[in-house]
Amino acid sequence: GVGTSLIAGVKWSIQERERRQARELEELVELTDLGQLFICDEQSRITRWSAGCAELYGFTSEQAVGRVSYELLRAQFRRPLAEIQAALYRDGRWEGEIIHHRSDGRPVTVVAVWALHRGEGRAAPAILKVNIDVTEQKRIQASLRENEQRLQASFDNAALGILEVDEQDRVITAN
DSSP: OHHHHHHHHHHHHHHHHHHHHHHHHHHHHHHHHHHEOOOOOOOHHHHHHHHHHHHHHHHHHHHHHHHHHHHHHTTTHHHHHHHHHHHHHHHHHEEEEEEEEETTOOOOEEEEEEEEOOOOOOSOOOEEEEEOOOOHHHHHHHHHHHHHHHHHHHHTSSSOOEEEEEETTTTEOOO
């Protein structure tokens, strides 16, 4: 009886630990699903598409999974894709800016971080791709550059002489 009780207690303890780990894993999956991330295989076919990506790009998981990521998103890279992939496989990581296109055709500029996973027991590597939408920041930067250029043109072409001086009355700029 004691032996049976001991075995049952150990079995119950193991099952409880497995249930706790399963709950923790579910919570982790739910949290990562909020982010703008997806997972691809070696051929860049999407194997996992988060709710965050569905929200950003407008493609459902059913529309995205199985598709080649850069084709689905009509990606525009600043460097050749082969060069980026070579860096990813050499360093295990790549970061850069990409222009993607939403399901409605609108462009989205993202800062992308790709991480290569060659885990033990995996038949093939997986690539985690995390994207941060910087479209609005890029628009603001472009607007600031345009305003600066207009201000500079006004300064350079002003009918009156304009001097910019520092606290010691030294000329910094003049038109």
